Amino acid sequence: MSVQDHPVELTAPDIAAYKAGNTGIDYVTTLDSGKPGPHVMINAVTHGNEICGAIALDHLFRHGIEPTRGKLSLAFVNHMAFSRFDPNYPRYSRLVDEDINRVWVEERLDGDEDNNELRRARELRPIYDTVDHLLDIHSMGTLSPALMLCNGLDKEVAIARQIGYPAHIVCGSGHVRGKRLIEYTPFNDTSNPKTALLVECGQHWAKPTATIALDTALYFLRAVDFIDPDFFAAHVTDTDPAPQRVLEVTAGVVTETDSFRFVEDYKGLEQFPKAGTVIATDGDAPVKTPHDECILVMPNPHARKGMRVLRFARDVTPL
Numbered sequence: 001m002s003v004q005d006h007p008v009e010l011t012a013p014d015i016a017a018y019k020a021g022n023t024g025i026d027y028v029t030t031l032d033s034g035k036p037g038p039h040v041m042i043n044a045v046t047h048g049n050e051i052c053g054a055i056a057l058d059h060l061f062r063h064g065i066e067p068t069r070g071k072l073s074l075a076f077v078n079h080m081a082f083s084r085f086d087p088n089y090p091r092y093s094r095l096v097d098e099d100i101n102r103v104w105v106e107e108r109l110d111g112d113e114d115n116n117e118l119r120r121a122r123e124l125r126p127i128y129d130t131v132d133h134l135l136d137i138h139s140m141g142t143l144s145p146a147l148m149l150c151n152g153l154d155k156e157v158a159i160a161r162q163i164g165y166p167a168h169i170v171c172g173s174g175h176v177r178g179k180r181l182i183e184y185t186p187f188n189d190t191s192n193p194k195t196a197l198l199v200e201c202g203q204h205w206a207k208p209t210a211t212i213a214l215d216t217a218l219y220f221l222r223a224v225d226f227i228d229p230d231f232f233a234a235h236v237t238d239t240d241p242a243p244q245r246v247l248e249v250t251a252g253v254v255t256e257t258d259s260f261r262f263v264e265d266y267k268g269l270e271q272f273p274k275a276g277t278v279i280a281t282d283g284d285a286p287v288k289t290p291h292d293e294c295i296l297v298m299p300n301p302h303a304r305k306g307m308r309v310l311r312f313a314r315d316v317t318p319l
């Protein structure tokens, strides 16, 4: 364990019971209320080492979650990577061949290339094509407060505000290679009402992260009018969420060397009043905040050369 690694306080649940599901796709279960309504979906373990989502879905299943209308699908996305999770080496099960949250580009999904994640993405794609509202549960490398990520489309911000949890909504990607699931064309299209949001619940293996994952799932289901109020009340932990702030990503930084160092042990959401504040060095080059009141989002203390190491944002919360 490197000095920067966080202890593993969470236990990855045994998800073998969910393999068969009822959709013909491994680890995907669709619960049908029998009543009209949209198709809503919650994803866990898009990244195999981000175990909070698996804990949240396991909790919902074990307590008999039932949608009050429409259909609810629950999926363990990268179960292949998750099955390799080892608490002694918790960082090494993010993916098998490549990041499944970068492959959502039509040319790649339709192409001939083959690997574990592309196969899984092709298997799941028909489901996403019928989903109206998706919540994709993730976690982060640092002890950052939780973040709801979206592209910044009006429809996304509207549903993120309706969910009302967690307290920070972050709009914009800040230069990612490939496309994340929330950027997959149908979700990222302003001409249809489909939405996909990605929640970063906290540090991957910190105890509160699993509680936040479950709370986000519950608030999401409440926002789409899918959950019995008694079920919500019986399982929610944070009954009085803080008011939300909306942050807009203004830039992303990709490392140019293998020796990127933050000047302090930033967790995320630190705010720097003055433009030009040095927050890191990349080799010998200083990395400075690009504007006043600049907010650091998702600093990655483990970034190697060519990886996105941080995003900058500004507060655009409507008054």
Ligand SMILES: [Zn+2]
Pocket: 046, 047, 050, 138, 139
């Ligand atoms: Zn993730």
